[in-house]
Amino acid sequence: MKSIFSVPYEKLETYFLSIGDKKFRATQLYDFLYKKRVYNLDIMNNIPNTTKEKLKEEFDFSFIKILKKQEDTDVKKYLFELKDGNRIESVLMYHNYGISLCVSSQVGCNMGCAFCESGRLKKVRNLEANEIVEQLLLIEEDLKLRITHVVVMGIGEPFDNYDNVMDFIRIITSNKGIDLGSRHITVSTCGVVPGIIKFMNDFNQVNLAISLHAPNDKIRNQIMPISKAYKLDELMDTIKLYIKKTNRRVTFEYIMLDGINDSLECAKELATLLKGINCYVNLIPYNETENIQFKRSKKVQILAFYDILKKSNIAVTIRREFGGNVDAACGQLRAKSY
Numbered sequence: 001m002k003s004i005f006s007v008p009y010e011k012l013e014t015y016f017l018s019i020g021d022k023k024f025r026a027t028q029l030y031d032f033l034y035k036k037r038v039y040n041l042d043i044m045n046n047i048p049n050t051t052k053e054k055l056k057e058e059f060d061f062s063f064i065k066i067l068k069k070q071e072d073t074d075v076k077k078y079l080f081e082l083k084d085g086n087r088i089e090s091v092l093m094y095h096n097y098g099i100s101l102c103v104s105s106q107v108g109c110n111m112g113c114a115f116c117e118s119g120r121l122k123k124v125r126n127l128e129a130n131e132i133v134e135q136l137l138l139i140e141e142d143l144k145l146r147i148t149h150v151v152v153m154g155i156g157e158p159f160d161n162y163d164n165v166m167d168f169i170r171i172i173t174s175n176k177g178i179d180l181g182s183r184h185i186t187v188s189t190c191g192v193v194p195g196i197i198k199f200m201n202d203f204n205q206v207n208l209a210i211s212l213h214a215p216n217d218k219i220r221n222q223i224m225p226i227s228k229a230y231k232l233d234e235l236m237d238t239i240k241l242y243i244k245k246t247n248r249r250v251t252f253e254y255i256m257l258d259g260i261n262d263s264l265e266c267a268k269e270l271a272t273l274l275k276g277i278n279c280y281v282n283l284i285p286y287n288e289t290e291n292i293q294f295k296r297s298k299k300v301q302i303l304a305f306y307d308i309l310k311k312s313n314i315a316v317t318i319r320r321e322f323g324g325n326v327d328a329a330c331g332q333l334r335a336k337s338y
């Protein structure tokens with residue numbers, strides 16, 4: 001049975017029309033689910049019983065489950081169990097500008113980036129849109145707060161699950177429901193070019209982040225298999241097209257791996273690569289994990305790398321670190337079994 005939390009607003013309108021009901025039922029139902037947060041049809045008093053019966057036959061209103069919650073300064077990590085027993089995680093972060101949620105988009109991941117702990121578990125399956133929506137609903141309910149920003153940067157490659165992730169975005173941005181601003185949402189990809197092309201046509205207000213991690217194919221090929229499918233030239237051309245079309249600034253994520261991609265030559269090459277592109281670079285100190293041999297770059301190296309970019313007029317920040325103590329940092333999700 002399809003989950004009600006997988007249905008974008010327009011599709012719900014179409015559904016009500018298809019059963020001979022009124023379009024505005026969709027407004028009523030969205031209002032209960034996403035504004036009042038009432039999930040029990042029996043207490044939705046303005047919806048007729050005949051409609052309720054049909055909804056019960058057609059849609060599943062139940063939720064995934066929170067299995068465990070771990071906390072650290074300004075961060076909470078949630079472990080969820082899906083209805084088929086698979087497990088995923090999300091991370092909530094308190095920033096000075098708001099509260100952001102990092103959601104997972106797949107169970108496991110097939111991209112095979114050499115440095116990433118999450119990808120050691122190969123993709124088991126895509127998440128359905130509702131399984132992403134429910135991460136947000138359950139955490140908001142658990143903490144009695146409203147999330148202001150969403151990043152699709154948890155486990156999985158969002159553009160390897162394009163349709164469901166986009167339905168998730170449609171659902172959380174609908175002004176009939178959660179009404180999160182598109183500009184408060186960021187989708188991060190390791191560089192799946194066809195996904196970027198679709199995305200620029202479908203969602204030109206949602207932020208795009210690219211996990212770049214290297215300034216040339218030689219290094220990128222060593223650490224990110226996707227770069228063999230889509231070479232850096234092609235990726236950069238696509239990003240330029242994206243910026244032309246959307247007029248948005250793109251974020252490049254660059255993890256700092258000791259001795260791999262953190263030399264000053266790399267910094268210069270990166271500055272040349274990004275020259276004139278409307279972007280900003282987020283340098284991410286690598287989070288070491290037990291199972292992977294890569295080391296975090298030395299602090300002085302990160303700062304020197306940063307300086308070169310800065311002097312080349314590239315907007316750059318060093319990512320604030322979250323969640324290392326509870327394995328909630330980038331690349332650490334679902335590393336340990338429970």
Ligand code: SAH
Nearest residue numbers: 116153156157188189190211286287330331
């Ligand atoms: N597949 C998408 C979404 C995952 S985002 C993507 O690749 O963008 C997760 C981010 O954390 C990516 O930029 C990833 O490269 C980065 N990352 C992975 N392992 C990491 C680690 N151990 N330390 C720091 N960042 C890591």
